[in-house]
Amino acid sequence: MAPGLKDAYGYNGEIGFRGSSTHWKWDVSAFQLLYKNRMGTIAQIDTAGKYIVVHTNIGNSRCYGAEIFVQFNQHFSKYFLISIFTSTSLMDATYIKGIVKQGNENKSIVGNKVESAPAYISRNGISFVYKKISGTFLYSYTAKTYADALNSLAPDAAGAVGVVPSYSLMDLNLACQFTKSISCKLSINNLSNKSYFTKRPQFYPGPGVWSSDGRSLLGSITMLF
Numbered sequence: 001m002a003p004g005l006k007d008a009y010g011y012n013g014e015i016g017f018r019g020s021s022t023h024w025k026w027d028v029s030a031f032q033l034l035y036k037n038r039m040g041t042i043a044q045i046d047t048a049g050k051y052i053v054v055h056t057n058i059g060n061s062r063c064y065g066a067e068i069f070v071q072f073n074q075h076f077s078k079y080f081l082i083s084i085f086t087s088t089s090l091m092d093a094t095y096i097k098g099i100v101k102q103g104n105e106n107k108s109i110v111g112n113k114v115e116s117a118p119a120y121i122s123r124n125g126i127s128f129v130y131k132k133i134s135g136t137f138l139y140s141y142t143a144k145t146y147a148d149a150l151n152s153l154a155p156d157a158a159g160a161v162g163v164v165p166s167y168s169l170m171d172l173n174l175a176c177q178f179t180k181s182i183s184c185k186l187s188i189n190n191l192s193n194k195s196y197f198t199k200r201p202q203f204y205p206g207p208g209v210w211s212s213d214g215r216s217l218l219g220s221i222t223m224l225f
Helices: none
Strands: 009-020 024-045 051-077 080-102 105-108 120-130 133-142 167-177 182-189 216-223
Parallel strands (some): 024 080
Antiparallel strands (some): 024 051, 051 080
């Protein structure tokens, strides 16, 4: 651990606007996050002339972003409602200062993307209610990220660094209220049985990838007495 280690700190600013009309609802915001004295590892030469790895402050990053939620509702009759919605975030998280260890040397990461910070995340769907039946179809997309500050493209032997590819998912939820006391629900997650992973951990539970679940089905029946 470096003797001159400093506390990490930062600043955040945000502005937004929300509202609604007859058919529309929206919530839009923009933000900026400055993160200083980020932690990482660098290479140094000790008094014996040998390379050592030091855990210390590696630099600063800045993130500009926007979060957008828009929903459109349309009643076709007293018993039939359709809603279309999107919830999307845009982020540009970049190192504005810093170096990290690469082999026995230190390399500048200025201009590199911050690890595990996707530039684009979007959740889009359509919901309906028809009398006692309701349902939602959801399509989700997450852009690619990098597992390390060097923005390594190819994975190493352990799989702890490299690109985390973009992925998209589809989910379906259905419900039916038969009576005041009897209802049932059905959920199908990862409808297309997509194979994907979301992270390349370097520590616990070990290097590699965090693979996610395939298609899953969950059903329930509720009865009140």
